[in-house]
Amino acid sequence: MPWNEPGRGSGGNGGRDPWKGGNGQQPPDLDEVFANVQRRLKKIMGGGGGDGKAGGSGSGPSFGSFAGLALLVLVIWVAWNSIHIIDESERGVVLRFGEYQRTLDPGLNITLPRPIEEVQKVNVTRVRSLESASRMLTGDENLIDLAFAVQYRVIEPEKFLFNVLEPEISLGHAADSAMREIVGTNNMDFILEIGRGQIAIDTEELLREVIERYDAGIEVVTFNLQEVRPPAQVRQAFDDVVRAREDQIRFANEAQAYANQEIPEARGRAARIIEEATGYRDALIAQATGESDRFIAILQEYRQAPQVTRQRLYLETLETVYGRSAKVLLDVDSGNNMLYLPLDRMRGGTMSAMAPPPPLMTPQEQQRITQTDPRARRGREVR
Numbered sequence: 001m002p003w004n005e006p007g008r009g010s011g012g013n014g015g016r017d018p019w020k021g022g023n024g025q026q027p028p029d030l031d032e033v034f035a036n037v038q039r040r041l042k043k044i045m046g047g048g049g050g051d052g053k054a055g056g057s058g059s060g061p062s063f064g065s066f067a068g069l070a071l072l073v074l075v076i077w078v079a080w081n082s083i084h085i086i087d088e089s090e091r092g093v094v095l096r097f098g099e100y101q102r103t104l105d106p107g108l109n110i111t112l113p114r115p116i117e118e119v120q121k122v123n124v125t126r127v128r129s130l131e132s133a134s135r136m137l138t139g140d141e142n143l144i145d146l147a148f149a150v151q152y153r154v155i156e157p158e159k160f161l162f163n164v165l166e167p168e169i170s171l172g173h174a175a176d177s178a179m180r181e182i183v184g185t186n187n188m189d190f191i192l193e194i195g196r197g198q199i200a201i202d203t204e205e206l207l208r209e210v211i212e213r214y215d216a217g218i219e220v221v222t223f224n225l226q227e228v229r230p231p232a233q234v235r236q237a238f239d240d241v242v243r244a245r246e247d248q249i250r251f252a253n254e255a256q257a258y259a260n261q262e263i264p265e266a267r268g269r270a271a272r273i274i275e276e277a278t279g280y281r282d283a284l285i286a287q288a289t290g291e292s293d294r295f296i297a298i299l300q301e302y303r304q305a306p307q308v309t310r311q312r313l314y315l316e317t318l319e320t321v322y323g324r325s326a327k328v329l330l331d332v333d334s335g336n337n338m339l340y341l342p343l344d345r346m347r348g349g350t351m352s353a354m355a356p357p358p359p360l361m362t363p364q365e366q367q368r369i370t371q372t373d374p375r376a377r378r379g380r381e382v383r
Helices: 030-045 063-082 157-162 167-183 188-192 196-214 232-304 306-323 343-352 363-372 374-382
Strands: 083-086 090-096 099-104 107-110 117-123 128-137 143-154 218-229 328-331 337-340
Touching (some): 063 083, 083 090, 090 157, 128 167, 143 188, 167 196, 188 218, 196 218
Antiparallel strands (some): 083 107, 090 099, 090 117, 128 143
């Protein structure tokens, strides 16, 4: 038995359908609800006012109904085309019948609807990038491959849209022309080795001047020289040249470091030898001066008392000689003691009492100079 069929069960509702109201009426069917909505729409559109069951023909659409609907659509269309929300990063360029009128700031803005006024939004904060690569001729008539990137942004939207037909393409041509002008005034060695930074700076300055003359509403932010290399056909030869120059610089630096180490040491040894020679000279001069003064003093005493002075000199000489010599006493049968003097030792003692020899270099210093000085080496080979 269906759920909505009256049953025979007992209850407070006397076996009636639980979905019915207290007065015994059922809720409206969904098909009936849709039919009522359809009839109301037909009334608004000017259709017949029957209940749909009689099937009679109604009157046609009225002019007032069409005018109300058209007015509603017009209001919606005007609101849709007249109210504009501009983001913070954008600017709105207003065109009135295709002619520039004004620029809208960020926020809510109202314009005349299309086709009277039209709004074009331009992003003025985004940094855009343009990359290019080409082969150029240097100042010394060599070919070189370069790749660069230009970063820019729009600062005046109306000029960006209308002053130049294709601003981005024009920017690429201007960057390529500026790059060729700067490269054409520099040699290839300078560009490949130490001039990359300077080349980028000069090209950026020239590109900014050209863009300002174009008046395209563009600001160049940075110019990056991404790659600089010789053509692939001769790249190996250029790499060999670069390595040879690097080796030349490295060898020159090593030689300079060796010279900076050896020159101070040689100067120090020369100064030491000069000081020792000066001391030796002063010692000999002082010794000779003292001997001459002593001789003059003895001569004066000798003139006053020749015999006494001669005897005193004799005794002093014996005392000096015997004091530095080893003495041997021999006991013989006659009972007399004989004094033996070793003349070889006396000669050695006398030589040792002379002035010190002149200063000489140590064997290590002589060997060092011989190894480092080519003139000394050649002299040794000649000898």
